[in-house]
Amino acid sequence: MRPISIYLFAVLLAFPAAAQTDDMGKTLRDLQETNKAILKELQEIRKLLAQQAPASPQSGDALPAAAIDVSKRPFKGSPTAKVALIEFSDYQCSFCARFVRDTYPQLIKDYVDTNKIKYVFRDLPLEGVHPNAFKAAEAAHCGGEQGRFWEMHDQLFANSTNLASPDLSKYAEATRLNTGQFQQCLEGGKYTNAVRQEITDAGTLGITGTPSFFIGVVQPNGSVKVSKKLVGAKSFAEFKAVIDTLLTQ
Numbered sequence: 614m615r616p617i618s619i620y621l622f623a624v625l626l627a628f629p630a631a632a633q634t635d636d637m638g639k640t641l642r643d644l645q646e647t648n649k650a651i652l653k654e655l656q657e658i659r660k661l662l663a664q665q666a667p668a669s670p671q672s673g674d675a676l677p678a679a680a681i682d683v684s685k686r687p688f689k690g691s692p693t694a695k696v697a698l699i700e701f702s703d704y705q706c707s708f709c710a711r712f713v714r715d716t717y718p719q720l721i722k723d724y725v726d727t728n729k730i731k732y733v734f735r736d737l738p739l740e741g742v743h744p745n746a747f748k749a750a751e752a753a754h755c756g757g758e759q760g761r762f763w764e765m766h767d768q769l770f771a772n773s774t775n776l777a778s779p780d781l782s783k784y785a786e787a788t789r790l791n792t793g794q795f796q797q798c799l800e801g802g803k804y805t806n807a808v809r810q811e812i813t814d815a816g817t818l819g820i821t822g823t824p825s826f827f828i829g830v831v832q833p834n835g836s837v838k839v840s841k842k843l844v845g846a847k848s849f850a851e852f853k854a855v856i857d858t859l860l861t862q
Contacts, residue, residue: 677818680836681827683733687753687762689721691728696830696859697837698724698852699733701815703823704750705743710773712824712846719849724856731831734766736811737823745776748799750808752781755798756790764788828855830862 683699698720702709724730736753738746749769756765768784769776778799785795798804818827822844829839841855 675819676839676842677827680832680834680838681818681829682836683731684835687734687757687766689732689763690725690730692731692835694728694731694831696729696828696856697731697733698856699735699827699829699837699839701735701737701820701823701825703736703738703743703746704753704769705746705773705776706739706823707773708846709824710770713767713770716847716849716852720852723853729860730856733837735815736808737815737820737825738808738812739823747808748778749776749781750811751802751804752785752795752799754804754807755795756785756788758798758803759790759794761788761790765790826852828852828859830859 681699683697702712720730720732725732736750738750740747753762753765753769756762765784765788768788772780772784781799782792782796785792815821815825824844824846826843826847827837827839828841828843829837832838840859843851843855
């Protein structure tokens with residue numbers, strides 16, 4: 614039964630019972646309270662549906678048919694690695710911050726620092742729920758043009774609940790950027806179109822939530838043929854199982 618049908622059905626049930634009372638004011642108040650309760654439940658239903666969306670086939674569970682071009686995207690590790698891990702992330706996302714805190718360091722230690730994989734970062738700021746995420750993504754790229762993308766990446770995730778514009782300037786200073794150049798880059802919107810294109814690309818690839826990951830084999834032209842998709846702040850063990858399998862093929 615659709616949520617609106619549930620609402621109408623509940624109102625119809627409530628009305629006959631309320632009509633039996635002689636106090637019309639009480640009847641109206643009861644109906645208003647009933648309506649409020651039903652609307653609250655509908656809001657909860659919407660939240661649950663939104664949370665379940667990434668697991669739905671309609672939300673892009675299928676793997677991309679074509680290899681993904683990752684050229685000109687920030688990456689760590691060997692450019693000639695056999696396997697690549699592509700992360701779509703949002704600097705204001707609590708689950709993304711959890712991944713960076715709990716899983717990312719071990720992936721870097723075991724697979725990136727040993728040149729076993731190429732780790733690619735891509736932006737997906739969810740502007741509807743994270744109003745500061747888009748500007749934070751721009752800030753990371755402004756740091757990147759001074760050779761400190763990953764330092765800004767780490768600063769932003771370490772402070773994911775404090776990403777207002779004045780905070781971004783503090784993080785630029787903490788990463789020893791030229792703050793004048795950084796501000797000019799950020800305020801001038803130098804990377805606005807690039808971040809906007811990342812959002813479009815994510816939608817084309819069926820990515821609807823963060824963090825989301827594609828893991829695959831690097832092709833001769835440098836693109837990545839995806840073998841596995843993971844959604845959410847997964848454990849290191851889940852990544853390890855996929856990566857090790859691809860490395861041994």
